[in-house]
Amino acid sequence: MKNYSATNLAFIFSLLIISLVILFIFIVDTLFNLEANWNYIFLFTGLSFIISFICLRILLFSYIYNRIKLIYKTIRKRKRGKGLDTVKFNRNKDLIKQVDEDVNLWAEEQSKEIKKLVEMANYRKEFIGNVAHELKTPIFNIQGYALTLLEGGLQDENINEKYLKKIEKNINRMIGIVNDLDSISKLESGQLSLKQKEFNPVNLCHEVIENLEDVIKEKKINIQVIKNYNENKNIIADKERISQVFSNLLINAINYNNENGNIKIEFFEMDKNLLVEVTDNGIGIPEEDLPRVFERFYRVDKSRSLNTGGTGLGLAIVKHIIEAHKQTINIRSSVNVGTTIAFTLKQA
Ligand SMILES: Nc1ncnc2c1ncn2[C@@H]1O[C@H](COP(=O)(O)OP(=O)(O)O)[C@@H](O)[C@H]1O
Numbered sequence: 001m002k003n004y005s006a007t008n009l010a011f012i013f014s015l016l017i018i019s020l021v022i023l024f025i026f027i028v029d030t031l032f033n034l035e036a037n038w039n040y041i042f043l044f045t046g047l048s049f050i051i052s053f054i055c056l057r058i059l060l061f062s063y064i065y066n067r068i069k070l071i072y073k074t075i076r077k078r079k080r081g082k083g084l085d086t087v088k089f090n091r092n093k094d095l096i097k098q099v100d101e102d103v104n105l106w107a108e109e110q111s112k113e114i115k116k117l118v119e120m121a122n123y124r125k126e127f128i129g130n131v132a133h134e135l136k137t138p139i140f141n142i143q144g145y146a147l148t149l150l151e152g153g154l155q156d157e158n159i160n161e162k163y164l165k166k167i168e169k170n171i172n173r174m175i176g177i178v179n180d181l182d183s184i185s186k187l188e189s190g191q192l193s194l195k196q197k198e199f200n201p202v203n204l205c206h207e208v209i210e211n212l213e214d215v216i217k218e219k220k221i222n223i224q225v226i227k228n229y230n231e232n233k234n235i236i237a238d239k240e241r242i243s244q245v246f247s248n249l250l251i252n253a254i255n256y257n258n259e260n261g262n263i264k265i266e267f268f269e270m271d272k273n274l275l276v277e278v279t280d281n282g283i284g285i286p287e288e289d290l291p292r293v294f295e296r297f298y299r300v301d302k303s304r305s306l307n308t309g310g311t312g313l314g315l316a317i318v319k320h321i322i323e324a325h326k327q328t329i330n331i332r333s334s335v336n337v338g339t340t341i342a343f344t345l346k347q348a
């Protein structure tokens with residue numbers, strides 16, 4: 001029997017008691033040769049059975065079951081929060097089993113919650129650690145240059161302008177980091193609302209390239225924009241955010257490229273979307289790092305990124321933006337051959 005309800009338990013116990021009573025009467029009857037009237041005995045035992053069944057059932061309910069019910073109520077209250085609770089349990093079902101099921105369910109929910117909290121706490125710790133680490137370098141640089149200037153460097157015309165420019169460069173780096181942090185925290189907490197409108201992505205791409213002209217010239221990079229369809233096609237998206245996507249991808253394609261390297265930005269039509277591919281023939285990414293490059297703060301080679309001024313947030317931001325638009329992004333790369341990042345945009 002799997003259902004240990006009060007009724008079933010009372011029935012079993014009563015049956016047991018009555019069997020014992022009959023056995024007892026039978027033994028007494030044969031031992032002392034009383035020649036008892038078995039009709040009365042059966043009537044008596046039948047009545048006793050009913051009485052004992054009723055008594056046992058009431059006892060079980062009022063004594064044990066009420067206590068279990070108390071535990072059950074407490075668990076329910078804890079599970080659902082105070083005030084919400086109206087405990088209903090099935091009297092004909094096994095209450096202990098119900099409690100057991102509820103406790104298990106509750107424990108499972110709790111352990112899930114705890115796991116989530118631990119993950120969040122770890123994420124915060126890691127995030128703050130990374131932020132502090134990123135900001136330390138430019139802050140110490142600025143401190144160093146400022147001290148040198150204060151300790152007489154200001155009068156030295158050979159270095160004063162140079163050091164002020166270095167200070168400015170480090171401040172710009174800090175602004176970049178803070179902007180990236182602002183973007184990633186908004187994107188990750190889902191606070192960002194997209195301001196979608198219609199615009200031409202090819203034109204936007206040219207604008208971004210123009211803004212990066214200095215670095216492109218400095219590194220003698222050759223950039224091509226190729227549109228693989230005839231008419232002009234517009235997309236619907238948040239223009240500022242897509243500009244951030246182009247800019248982050250192009251900066252990577254420049255930074256992780258060799259001098260005189262090539263960058264190609266291709267636009268394809270694909271059903272209701274446009275497919276954009278940013279390809280460079282730079283240093284590439286090892287296969288084992290590829291799945292992780294979209295993680296925040298992840299860099300293939302930390303020392304290399306520090307030289308190029310990256311925070312490790314660029315691709316994480318790009319992926320968040322594309323996914324916020326319900327579009328997809330992926331990366332292919334091989335070391336010393338180059339990297340292609342492909343993403344889709346929704347056609348207007
Ligand atoms: N076009 C690329 N070519 C080679 N490596 C790249 C390219 N884009 C990204 N990476 C690698 O992926 C890492 C993560 O990129 P990203 O999130 O933009 O951070 P970072 O601030 O370091 O540029 C980079 O540190 C770099 O190692």
Ligand SMILES: [Mg+2]
Nearest residue numbers: 252310314315
């Ligand atoms: Mg980057």
